[in-house]
Every structure is written in C-alpha cells, then in structure tokens.
Amino acid sequence: MSDLSIEERVKRIIVNQLNVNEEQVVPTAHFLNDLGADSLDTVELVMAFEEEFKAELQGKEIPETDAEKLMTVGDINAYITSKM
C-alpha cells in the first residue's frame, strides 16, 4: 500500500510512461492532444494503471469499453476513485 494519493500515483505513472514534466500533468490534460501520447501509449498507460491499482480494481483489467473513454488525467483519477 502506498501513502501517496490516487492523484499522485496517477501523475507518477504518466510522468514515467510519457516522459513529460509533472507540471504538464493537470486534470484537464488530454493524453493524445496535450501530452504527446500515441494510440499505443494509451494502451500501455492503461496497462500501467491496471498494475499500479491492482488492489483498487480488485485485480480486474480495465475493460476496453471503459479504457477508450479515459482520455484525460482527470478521467483516470475519477475512474480509479469510482472503483474503490
């Protein structure tokens, strides 16, 4: 269990995966339009979130239909929170 908040853990993953600065990772930031991700990056991001939030997601994968709607930093924060 991590002491960091959901938002902080999400930010850390995005910074690592997309090689962006922390300041860029604001809730309204769009992965494709603002953070320079390509479509494969978004798939890898979802995989990284599944791994980080295994406990919160009860070990389940994020279904494709949900994953394609998660386009901003805020979307991810809200999604993980909603699953807890």
Place this chain on the structure above:
Amino acid sequence: MQRSRLANSYKFLHFDRFVFPMKLTFENRIALVTGAGRGIGRAIAEHLAAEGAMVICVSKNADSCGAVADAINQSGGKAQALAVDVADKVAVAAACEALLTEHTCIDILVNNAGITKDNLLIRMSEEDWDLVLTTNLSSVFYWTKGLIRPMTKKRFGRIINISSVVGLIGNAGQANYAAAKAGLLGYTKTLAREFASRAITANVVAPGFTATDMTAGLSPEVMEMAKKTIPLGRMGEAADIARIVTYLASEESGYITGQVFSVDGGMVM
C-alpha cells in the same frame, strides 16, 4: 599490434569505424516456436537454441514437442515443451497467460505451425477451408495477441511468420492454404507498422519446396515436376529456412521490418 594485423587481413576494406564480425546476439532471449515438433519448426527451434536463446517448443502433440525440447536440453541448449493446439483460441490464451506469469516476456515469436487439407476448389469442403484458415492464419493472431503486450513494454520484439511460396503465387488444389499464407503477408506488414515505434519487428519467411513430412507425401512425379520449377534445381532443407529465421530473430536484424523473404531456390523472383 592486434589491430594492425586485423587491418592487414582485411586489406581491401577501409575501416572508418570498428567493424564487428557477425555474431548473432540472443543473450537472455526467450523464443516461442509453434509447430516445433518436426520439419521446419524443429529446425528453427534447434537453430535458435544453438545461438543461445531459450526456446519454448509448441506442438499439438505432447510427445513430439517433448522430444525436441529434450534433444535441445541434452545437447546443452535450453528448451521447454508446451503442448497446445494452436487452432484452439481459449487454449492459446491460457498458455500465453501461464507463460507470461513464468517468464515476464517472450521476446521472439515464430508462427510456423501449419496444416494442409488440399482439394480442388469444387471439391473443397467448408470444414477443410475453416480448419486451414483457423490453424494457419487465425492462430497467428491468437499468439500475437497473447504475447505482444510485454514486448511493447520492453521495447523489443521479433515476430517471424512462416508463409509459403504458395501464398505468393497460388497453387492448384490449395485455395485454403494459399489464402491463409497470403493473409499472413498483410497481417505481418500491419504489425510491422503498428509496433515499429516500440522497436518490435515483424517479417515473413516464405519457403518453397522444403524437404519435410509435409512434402514427403507428394508423389515422385509431382516432386520431379516441382524440381523443374526451382532454378537451383533441388528442394530446400529445413535448415535453409531456420538460418534466415534465426537472423531475423536476432538483435542484429533490428532495422528490417515488414519484409517477405522467399527461401525457395529462386522459384519466385
């Protein structure tokens, strides 16, 4: 001293940087070869293992992949046997999941498994069409889906799909086989484009007439006719195919992707 002797032995070459003798790199690489129980697949598994890769030998029959894995292990290589019917998508998905729990990443995927159910189109049954398409084409999709994710993460991957000269030029009596083998070309080129940004390469090797169990069933007359269409005048050996597959699976082939390599004695030019 050492360097000048080297330079002398290559006196016709001007080195402006270090040139390394070609030695293929397979350090800590794990490869999976389907249809590894015999023929071309067996030769591929043996060649990859001889270069130092750990090889997972897949075949439908547990005895045949087991025998190949045993032979590799006994000769100092590293291999594991895995009995799966590649046409069974549920079984393939389960096998991939189990493999990735054990190994984290399969670096090299060689889709070689294939069957024939020949007949003239007029006499070809829908079952034989479906069976060949599923075993020779859909199975490749199942394996790739099951193993690609860790490759994208690792920023390394080698996918080699074994097609056939028949996929390039067609062959009377093999509409199903030709369709599946031609399908692999478009499939592989698409993978090459989708995953290039992750340094994963995807290529096709298209063997011609190769001496294996699959071609052993052909009549002597058909064999003689076939040889006349081969400029080099002989059938290929499984090792002829295995050598290029091994190169394409190595670290050194990283700038080659989306290509089709015919290894057929010159049948298709």
